[in-house]
Amino acid sequence: MKKTILITTAFFLFNMVNAQKKYFTKTGNASFRAGTAVEDIDGINKSTTCIFDAGTGDIQFAILVKGFEFKSALMMEHFNENYMESDKYPKSTFKGKITNLDKINFQKDGTYPVIVKGSLEIHGVKKDIETTGAFKVTGETVLATADFSVALEDYKIEIPSLVKDKIAKTAKIQINCSNSVLK
Template identity: 40%
Template sequence: MKKSILFLALVSVLGTTIAQKKKTTTSATISFDATTKLDALPKGDNKTVVASLDTKSGAVAFESVVKSFSFSNPKMQEHFNSPMWMDSDKFPKATFKGKITNVADVKFTTDGTYSATVTGDLTIHGVTKPVSTTASVVVSGKTVTTTSNFVIALADYGVNGAAIGAGKVSTDPKITVVAEFK
Protein backbone atom coordinates (compact mmCIF):
# COMPACT_ATOMS: atom_id res chain seq x y z
CA MET A 1 0.00 0.00 0.00
CA LYS A 2 2.80 2.41 0.94
CA LYS A 3 4.58 1.59 -2.32
CA SER A 4 1.42 2.37 -4.29
CA ILE A 5 1.01 5.75 -2.61
CA LEU A 6 4.70 6.55 -3.12
CA PHE A 7 4.45 5.52 -6.78
CA LEU A 8 1.35 7.70 -7.36
CA ALA A 9 3.02 10.66 -5.65
CA LEU A 10 6.12 10.23 -7.83
CA VAL A 11 4.05 10.00 -11.03
CA SER A 12 2.13 13.12 -9.98
CA VAL A 13 5.30 15.11 -9.34
CA LEU A 14 6.91 13.96 -12.60
CA GLY A 15 3.74 14.75 -14.54
CA THR A 16 3.65 18.27 -13.10
CA THR A 17 7.35 18.78 -13.87
CA ILE A 18 6.98 17.58 -17.45
CA ALA A 19 3.81 19.64 -17.98
CA GLN A 20 5.60 22.83 -16.89
CA LYS A 21 8.23 22.44 -19.62
CA LYS A 22 5.72 22.88 -22.46
CA LYS A 23 3.84 26.16 -22.54
CA THR A 24 1.04 27.06 -24.94
CA THR A 25 -1.19 29.98 -25.83
CA THR A 26 -4.07 30.64 -28.20
CA SER A 27 -3.66 34.40 -28.14
CA ALA A 28 -0.25 35.08 -29.63
CA THR A 29 -0.12 37.99 -32.08
CA ILE A 30 1.41 38.25 -35.54
CA SER A 31 1.63 41.70 -37.09
CA PHE A 32 2.16 42.14 -40.82
CA ASP A 33 3.50 45.53 -41.97
CA ALA A 34 3.85 45.93 -45.73
CA THR A 35 3.38 49.70 -45.79
CA THR A 36 5.19 51.83 -48.35
CA LYS A 37 5.53 55.52 -49.13
CA LEU A 38 2.58 55.12 -51.50
CA ASP A 39 0.22 53.30 -49.11
CA ALA A 40 0.00 53.09 -45.31
CA LEU A 41 -2.88 50.56 -45.31
CA PRO A 42 -1.20 47.18 -45.87
CA LYS A 43 -0.82 46.60 -42.15
CA GLY A 44 -2.70 43.87 -40.29
CA ASP A 45 -2.78 41.88 -37.08
CA ASN A 46 -3.83 38.38 -36.10
CA LYS A 47 -4.43 38.08 -32.35
CA THR A 48 -5.61 34.46 -32.31
CA VAL A 49 -2.38 32.66 -33.15
CA VAL A 50 -1.78 29.28 -31.52
CA ALA A 51 1.75 28.86 -30.19
CA SER A 52 3.78 26.40 -28.16
CA LEU A 53 7.15 26.57 -26.45
CA ASP A 54 9.06 23.71 -24.88
CA THR A 55 11.36 25.31 -22.31
CA LYS A 56 13.53 22.21 -22.05
CA SER A 57 14.21 21.41 -25.71
CA GLY A 58 13.65 24.91 -27.12
CA ALA A 59 11.09 23.66 -29.64
CA VAL A 60 8.75 26.44 -30.74
CA ALA A 61 5.74 26.40 -33.07
CA PHE A 62 3.14 28.89 -34.28
CA GLU A 63 0.02 28.37 -36.36
CA SER A 64 -2.00 31.23 -37.80
CA VAL A 65 -5.31 31.17 -39.66
CA VAL A 66 -4.71 33.56 -42.57
CA LYS A 67 -8.31 34.85 -42.63
CA SER A 68 -7.90 35.95 -38.99
CA PHE A 69 -5.69 38.89 -39.97
CA SER A 70 -7.60 42.15 -39.63
CA PHE A 71 -6.87 45.41 -41.38
CA SER A 72 -8.21 48.93 -40.76
CA ASN A 73 -9.53 49.02 -44.32
CA PRO A 74 -11.94 46.16 -45.19
CA LYS A 75 -10.87 46.36 -48.85
CA MET A 76 -7.29 45.65 -47.81
CA GLN A 77 -8.45 42.58 -45.92
CA GLU A 78 -10.33 41.42 -49.02
CA HIS A 79 -7.22 41.87 -51.18
CA PHE A 80 -5.00 40.14 -48.59
CA ASN A 81 -7.18 36.99 -48.64
CA SER A 82 -7.74 36.97 -52.42
CA PRO A 83 -6.14 34.51 -54.88
CA MET A 84 -3.85 37.36 -56.03
CA TRP A 85 -2.30 37.54 -52.56
CA MET A 86 -2.47 34.99 -49.77
CA ASP A 87 -5.21 32.88 -51.42
CA SER A 88 -6.49 31.99 -47.95
CA ASP A 89 -9.16 29.61 -49.28
CA LYS A 90 -6.45 27.46 -50.86
CA PHE A 91 -3.80 28.10 -48.16
CA PRO A 92 -5.77 28.67 -44.94
CA LYS A 93 -2.86 28.52 -42.49
CA ALA A 94 0.64 29.88 -42.03
CA THR A 95 2.97 27.94 -39.73
CA PHE A 96 6.38 28.10 -38.14
CA LYS A 97 8.15 25.12 -36.60
CA GLY A 98 11.58 25.62 -35.17
CA LYS A 99 13.86 25.73 -32.20
CA ILE A 100 15.68 28.13 -29.92
CA THR A 101 19.24 27.10 -30.76
CA ASN A 102 20.78 28.65 -27.64
CA VAL A 103 18.13 27.35 -25.21
CA ALA A 104 20.80 26.77 -22.52
CA ASP A 105 21.36 30.57 -22.39
CA VAL A 106 17.69 31.25 -21.58
CA LYS A 107 16.96 30.68 -17.88
CA PHE A 108 13.22 29.93 -17.95
CA THR A 109 13.18 29.63 -14.14
CA THR A 110 14.94 32.95 -13.46
CA ASP A 111 13.30 36.34 -14.03
CA GLY A 112 15.08 38.39 -16.66
CA THR A 113 15.36 39.29 -20.33
CA TYR A 114 17.25 36.93 -22.60
CA SER A 115 18.27 36.97 -26.25
CA ALA A 116 17.40 33.83 -28.18
CA THR A 117 18.39 32.66 -31.63
CA VAL A 118 15.49 30.97 -33.37
CA THR A 119 15.73 28.87 -36.53
CA GLY A 120 13.08 26.85 -38.27
CA ASP A 121 10.74 26.51 -41.21
CA LEU A 122 8.13 29.12 -42.09
CA THR A 123 5.29 27.99 -44.35
CA ILE A 124 3.23 30.67 -46.09
CA HIS A 125 1.10 30.31 -49.22
CA GLY A 126 2.02 26.62 -49.42
CA VAL A 127 5.76 27.35 -49.60
CA THR A 128 8.19 26.41 -46.82
CA LYS A 129 11.44 28.31 -46.35
CA PRO A 130 14.07 28.30 -43.60
CA VAL A 131 14.05 31.33 -41.30
CA SER A 132 16.58 32.45 -38.71
CA THR A 133 16.00 35.38 -36.38
CA THR A 134 16.58 36.64 -32.87
CA ALA A 135 13.91 36.87 -30.20
CA SER A 136 13.63 38.59 -26.88
CA VAL A 137 12.50 36.25 -24.10
CA VAL A 138 11.22 37.89 -20.92
CA VAL A 139 10.72 35.63 -17.91
CA SER A 140 8.58 37.03 -15.10
CA GLY A 141 7.44 34.50 -12.54
CA LYS A 142 5.74 31.69 -14.43
CA THR A 143 5.05 33.89 -17.47
CA VAL A 144 7.33 33.80 -20.51
CA THR A 145 6.87 36.48 -23.18
CA THR A 146 8.63 36.15 -26.52
CA THR A 147 8.97 38.86 -29.16
CA SER A 148 10.59 38.57 -32.57
CA ASN A 149 10.85 40.85 -35.60
CA PHE A 150 11.97 39.72 -39.01
CA VAL A 151 11.48 40.47 -42.69
CA ILE A 152 10.36 38.08 -45.41
CA ALA A 153 10.43 38.42 -49.18
CA LEU A 154 6.92 37.89 -50.55
CA ALA A 155 8.37 36.58 -53.82
CA ASP A 156 10.05 33.72 -51.90
CA TYR A 157 6.58 32.48 -50.95
CA GLY A 158 4.96 33.00 -54.35
CA VAL A 159 2.91 35.96 -53.12
CA ASN A 160 2.51 38.61 -55.80
CA GLY A 161 -0.10 40.90 -57.21
CA ALA A 162 -0.68 44.19 -58.98
CA ALA A 163 -0.44 46.27 -55.79
CA ILE A 164 2.94 44.74 -54.97
CA GLY A 165 4.22 45.42 -58.49
CA ALA A 166 2.87 49.00 -58.34
CA GLY A 167 4.79 49.72 -55.12
CA LYS A 168 1.68 50.06 -52.94
CA VAL A 169 2.68 47.01 -50.92
CA SER A 170 6.19 46.32 -49.67
CA THR A 171 7.90 43.38 -51.33
CA ASP A 172 9.65 42.73 -47.99
CA PRO A 173 7.11 43.15 -45.17
CA LYS A 174 8.11 43.28 -41.52
CA ILE A 175 6.66 40.48 -39.39
CA THR A 176 6.36 40.85 -35.62
CA VAL A 177 5.45 37.86 -33.45
CA VAL A 178 4.55 38.25 -29.76
CA ALA A 179 3.47 35.39 -27.51
CA GLU A 180 2.77 35.33 -23.80
CA PHE A 181 3.01 31.85 -22.31
CA LYS A 182 1.69 31.23 -18.79
Protein backbone atom coordinates (compact mmCIF):
# COMPACT_ATOMS: atom_id res chain seq x y z
CA MET A 1 0.00 0.00 0.00
CA LYS A 2 2.69 2.40 1.06
CA LYS A 3 4.63 1.55 -2.03
CA THR A 4 1.69 2.31 -4.30
CA ILE A 5 1.26 5.73 -2.71
CA LEU A 6 4.94 6.40 -3.05
CA ILE A 7 4.93 5.43 -6.70
CA THR A 8 1.82 7.49 -7.43
CA THR A 9 3.28 10.53 -5.66
CA ALA A 10 6.52 10.10 -7.50
CA PHE A 11 4.61 9.79 -10.75
CA PHE A 12 2.65 12.98 -10.10
CA LEU A 13 5.72 14.84 -8.96
CA PHE A 14 7.53 13.74 -12.07
CA ASN A 15 4.61 14.88 -14.18
CA MET A 16 4.57 18.25 -12.46
CA VAL A 17 8.22 18.79 -13.17
CA ASN A 18 7.57 17.78 -16.75
CA ALA A 19 4.54 20.05 -17.00
CA GLN A 20 6.51 23.08 -15.93
CA LYS A 21 8.95 22.79 -18.78
CA LYS A 22 8.41 25.14 -21.64
CA TYR A 23 10.68 25.40 -24.63
CA PHE A 24 11.24 28.55 -26.60
CA THR A 25 13.20 30.24 -29.37
CA LYS A 26 13.12 33.57 -31.16
CA THR A 27 15.69 32.65 -33.75
CA GLY A 28 14.16 29.69 -35.52
CA ASN A 29 14.38 29.19 -39.25
CA ALA A 30 11.41 28.92 -41.55
CA SER A 31 11.85 28.69 -45.28
CA PHE A 32 9.67 28.01 -48.23
CA ARG A 33 10.08 26.90 -51.82
CA ALA A 34 7.49 27.71 -54.45
CA GLY A 35 9.55 27.49 -57.60
CA THR A 36 9.14 25.26 -60.61
CA ALA A 37 11.54 23.85 -63.15
CA VAL A 38 11.51 27.26 -64.83
CA GLU A 39 12.71 29.23 -61.84
CA ASP A 40 13.79 28.77 -58.22
CA ILE A 41 11.76 30.77 -55.79
CA ASP A 42 12.72 30.53 -52.16
CA GLY A 43 12.81 32.66 -49.08
CA ILE A 44 14.12 32.20 -45.57
CA ASN A 45 13.10 33.76 -42.29
CA LYS A 46 15.64 33.56 -39.47
CA SER A 47 13.56 35.11 -36.71
CA THR A 48 10.80 32.61 -36.26
CA THR A 49 9.37 32.46 -32.77
CA CYS A 50 8.40 29.06 -31.44
CA ILE A 51 7.09 28.09 -28.03
CA PHE A 52 5.81 24.77 -26.77
CA ASP A 53 4.80 23.26 -23.49
CA ALA A 54 6.20 19.80 -22.83
CA GLY A 55 3.47 19.20 -20.25
CA THR A 56 0.35 20.08 -22.22
CA GLY A 57 1.59 19.73 -25.79
CA ASP A 58 0.53 23.24 -26.76
CA ILE A 59 2.70 24.55 -29.55
CA GLN A 60 2.81 27.92 -31.30
CA PHE A 61 4.79 29.49 -34.07
CA ALA A 62 4.80 33.11 -35.14
CA ILE A 63 6.58 34.75 -38.01
CA LEU A 64 6.91 38.23 -39.50
CA VAL A 65 6.21 38.02 -43.22
CA LYS A 66 8.47 41.01 -43.93
CA GLY A 67 11.36 39.06 -42.45
CA PHE A 68 11.75 36.68 -45.38
CA GLU A 69 15.04 37.08 -47.21
CA PHE A 70 15.36 36.46 -50.93
CA LYS A 71 18.16 36.33 -53.45
CA SER A 72 16.38 38.67 -55.83
CA ALA A 73 14.90 42.11 -55.16
CA LEU A 74 12.04 41.55 -57.56
CA MET A 75 11.08 38.29 -55.89
CA MET A 76 11.02 40.00 -52.52
CA GLU A 77 8.84 42.78 -53.88
CA HIS A 78 6.36 40.43 -55.51
CA PHE A 79 6.22 38.21 -52.46
CA ASN A 80 5.42 41.10 -50.14
CA GLU A 81 3.24 43.24 -52.36
CA ASN A 82 1.38 40.91 -54.69
CA TYR A 83 1.13 37.56 -52.97
CA MET A 84 1.40 37.86 -49.20
CA GLU A 85 0.30 41.51 -48.94
CA SER A 86 2.55 41.86 -45.92
CA ASP A 87 1.49 45.43 -45.18
CA LYS A 88 -2.03 44.18 -44.62
CA TYR A 89 -1.13 40.83 -43.08
CA PRO A 90 2.25 41.30 -41.35
CA LYS A 91 2.18 38.05 -39.36
CA SER A 92 1.71 34.38 -39.97
CA THR A 93 0.96 32.11 -37.05
CA PHE A 94 0.39 28.51 -36.14
CA LYS A 95 -1.44 27.49 -32.99
CA GLY A 96 -1.89 23.84 -32.23
CA LYS A 97 -1.24 20.78 -30.17
CA ILE A 98 1.19 17.90 -30.25
CA THR A 99 -1.08 14.88 -30.46
CA ASN A 100 1.46 12.17 -29.68
CA LEU A 101 3.05 13.84 -26.67
CA ASP A 102 3.13 10.56 -24.72
CA LYS A 103 5.64 9.16 -27.21
CA ILE A 104 8.17 11.92 -26.60
CA ASN A 105 10.60 11.63 -23.72
CA PHE A 106 12.11 15.05 -23.08
CA GLN A 107 14.37 13.51 -20.44
CA LYS A 108 16.08 11.20 -22.89
CA ASP A 109 18.21 12.30 -25.81
CA GLY A 110 17.01 11.11 -29.17
CA THR A 111 14.90 11.92 -32.19
CA TYR A 112 11.16 11.51 -31.85
CA PRO A 113 8.53 11.74 -34.57
CA VAL A 114 5.93 14.37 -33.72
CA ILE A 115 2.38 14.84 -34.96
CA VAL A 116 1.04 18.36 -34.76
CA LYS A 117 -2.52 19.48 -35.34
CA GLY A 118 -3.77 23.03 -35.35
CA SER A 119 -4.66 26.18 -37.16
CA LEU A 120 -2.27 27.82 -39.60
CA GLU A 121 -2.84 31.45 -40.50
CA ILE A 122 -1.27 32.81 -43.69
CA HIS A 123 -2.38 35.85 -45.66
CA GLY A 124 -5.21 36.47 -43.17
CA VAL A 125 -6.76 33.03 -43.80
CA LYS A 126 -6.96 30.44 -41.02
CA LYS A 127 -6.98 26.79 -41.89
CA ASP A 128 -6.71 23.58 -39.89
CA ILE A 129 -3.75 21.43 -40.77
CA GLU A 130 -2.09 18.31 -39.49
CA THR A 131 1.52 17.52 -40.17
CA THR A 132 4.37 15.40 -38.97
CA GLY A 133 7.77 16.57 -37.88
CA ALA A 134 10.51 15.60 -35.51
CA PHE A 135 11.89 16.65 -32.15
CA LYS A 136 15.55 16.06 -31.59
CA VAL A 137 16.18 16.19 -27.88
CA THR A 138 19.74 16.97 -26.82
CA GLY A 139 19.89 17.72 -23.11
CA GLU A 140 18.08 21.00 -22.57
CA THR A 141 17.55 21.84 -26.24
CA VAL A 142 14.93 20.52 -28.58
CA LEU A 143 15.37 20.91 -32.31
CA ALA A 144 11.96 21.02 -33.91
CA THR A 145 11.84 20.25 -37.62
CA ALA A 146 8.98 19.84 -40.04
CA ASP A 147 8.41 19.69 -43.77
CA PHE A 148 4.97 20.25 -45.16
CA SER A 149 3.15 21.75 -48.11
CA VAL A 150 0.42 24.31 -48.34
CA ALA A 151 -1.75 24.97 -51.35
CA LEU A 152 -1.60 28.67 -52.20
CA GLU A 153 -5.23 28.50 -53.24
CA ASP A 154 -6.27 27.52 -49.69
CA TYR A 155 -4.89 30.80 -48.40
CA LYS A 156 -6.36 32.94 -51.14
CA ILE A 157 -2.98 33.70 -52.69
CA GLU A 158 -3.67 34.32 -56.34
CA ILE A 159 -1.10 33.76 -59.04
CA PRO A 160 -1.62 35.76 -62.25
CA SER A 161 -1.88 33.53 -65.32
CA LEU A 162 1.15 35.27 -66.84
CA VAL A 163 3.53 33.74 -64.28
CA LYS A 164 1.61 30.51 -63.73
CA ASP A 165 4.36 28.27 -65.04
CA LYS A 166 6.96 29.96 -62.82
CA ILE A 167 5.23 29.60 -59.49
CA ALA A 168 4.20 26.28 -57.96
CA LYS A 169 0.63 25.78 -56.82
CA THR A 170 1.84 24.47 -53.50
CA ALA A 171 4.62 25.91 -51.40
CA LYS A 172 6.94 23.58 -49.54
CA ILE A 173 7.57 24.87 -46.05
CA GLN A 174 10.48 23.85 -43.91
CA ILE A 175 10.72 24.54 -40.19
CA ASN A 176 13.97 24.28 -38.26
CA CYS A 177 13.78 25.70 -34.73
CA SER A 178 16.29 25.02 -31.99
CA ASN A 179 14.38 25.56 -28.75
CA SER A 180 15.83 25.87 -25.29
CA VAL A 181 14.15 25.66 -21.89
CA LEU A 182 12.27 28.79 -20.93
CA LYS A 183 13.19 29.85 -17.43
